[in-house]
Amino acid sequence: MSGCRDWLAHLVLGLGAALFLLPIWLAFCAATLDPAAIDRGELSLVPRLDHLGVFLEVLRHGGPGVGPVWRMLAVSAAMALAIALGKIAISILSAYAVVFFRFPFRRTAFWIIFVTLMLPVEVRIIPTYAVMADLHFIDTFQGLTVPLIASATATLLFRQTFVAIPDELLEAARMDGAGPLRFLWDVVLPVSAANLAALFVILFVYGWNQYLWPLLAATSPRLDTVVIGIVKMIGIDTSTEWNKVMATAVLALVPPVLVVVGLQRWFVKGLTEGEK
Template sequence: MKAPALRSPMRGHLLAHAVLLMGTALFLLPIWLVFVGSTLDSGAINRGDIGLLPRLEGLAIYPRLLSPAPGGVPVWRMLALSFAMALAIAAGKIAVSLLSAYAVAFFRFPGRMLCSWLLFVTLMLPVEVRIIPTFAVVADFGMVNTFAGLVLPLTASATATLLFRQAFVLVPDELVEAARMDGAGPWRFLRDVLIPLSRTNMAALFVILFVYGWNQYLWPLVVATDPRLDTITVGIVRMIGPESRTAWNEVMATAILAMLPPTLVVLAMLRWFVKGLTESER
C-alpha cells in the first residue's frame, strides 16, 4: 500500500508567511491612510480625496504641531504629559503589585486567602463601575485637576498582583530555606532573590502597563477639566468639532504622533517582553 505523500515543509512555510503578510498589511493599511491624510489639506479629506501616496510638502504639519501654540495647549505638552502619566502608572502598578503579591504569597496572616479572592473578584468589575466612587475619593483628597489625581487611582492592579503571586508561589521551598539560613530578612529576600527572578516578568508587565496608561481616556476626561492636563488621547478628541470646521489633517497628524511613544517603548523592550512571556528564569 502506497504511503500518503507528506506535505512539503516549504509549502507550509510559504502559507504561514503569506497569512502573516496579509495580517500585517490589514493592520498597517489604516495607519498608512491616516499618515497620508495628515499630509493633505483638510478640504481634500472632507471630499474624500485620499490616495495612497503622501504629499511631501504636507509633512511640514508635524513640526508645526510640535511647536509652541500661543492660543492653546501644544501637542508636545500633551505628549509629555501622557508619557509621564504612562510611566508613572506602569512603575506604580509594578511596585504596588510586587509588594502585594509578596505579602500574599510569603506571609501568613489572618484573612490571607480572603485577600487573594478579593483581588480576583476585582477583576470582574469594569472601570466604569468603579469610576464614580473613585472620583469621590479623589475629590475628597483634593486631587482633582492634579497629576496625582491622574496617576494614583490607577496604580493598583489586581492583574499584575495575581501574575506576581503565581510567579512567587513557584519559587522552590529550598530556595526560601537557603535564604533564611543565610540570614536574609524579608526585605533582603525580596531585593536579592525575588526581584532578580522576576525581572523578565516585570519587563513584560511594564510594556503592557505603559500602553495601558498611555491609552487612558475615560479617567483623564473625568478627573481633569483643566486643558493643561489634557492627555494626548483627550486632546485628539477635543480637536474634533463640527465636520466642516475640523482640521482633519491636524487630527490625523496628532494621531500619528500619539502612536510613536508606545511603539518606541515596545520596540526598545521587545526582547525582554517576549522573554518575559515565553521563558522562565527559575
C-alpha cells in the same frame, strides 16, 4: 505540497500585516496633505515630503481646540509611567508579603485584593468620581493616576511567580543571614525580571491608552492626554483640520508602539506564560 502551503501562509500573513499597516500609512500621508484636499476626499498613498513640517507644527502649537502636542505627550507619558511603575511597585510588595510571610488576616487581605480582579474603572465610574470629589482629587495628576494604580491582576501574576520560587533558595538565603528585604532585592526581583518587563509593557500601554477616566477626572486642558486631545480635535465638526489630527494620531502612536516592539521578546513571553 509544503511549498504551496508556505505560499498560502505568506499570503495570509502579508494580507494581515497590510491591513494593520494601511490605516497608519494613510494617516501619515494625510498628515502631509492640505486640509482642503482631504476634505475633497483626495487622499493619496504617497506622502508629500515637503510638508513634514506639520509634525513640528502640531508639536509646538497644537491644533484647533487643543494646546501643543508635546505637552499632551508629556502628560500621557507621565501618566503611563506613573500607572505602570506604581502598579508594579505596590503589587510586588503585596504579593511578596502574602507569599513569604504568615500574618494575621493574610487570607482576608488576599481575598480583598483578589475580588477586584476584573472590576474595570469603567463600571464604577460615577461612584469613583464621587469619591475623588470627596478627596479633592478632581483635576489633579494624582486623580488621573492613583485610582488606576490599584490592581489585582499584577498582584496575582507576581504571586504565581513567587510561589514557584524553590524553598531551597529561601533557606540558603536565610542561612547566609539575608533579611526579607535583602532577599526581595537580591533574589526575588532578578528571578522575576521577565514578568516585570512584560507587565511594564502591558501597563504602560494600558495607562497611555486610557480615555474614559481622564475624560471625567481631569477636565482642565493642562491635563489633556494626547488620546483625549485627538478626540477633542475631531469633536469640532465644522472645521476639522484633518492633517493636524492625523499628525497628532501618528505622534500619539509612536511611544506605546516603540515600547511594545522594543520589549517584544519579554512581552510575548511574560504575557503568554502569565495569562495577562
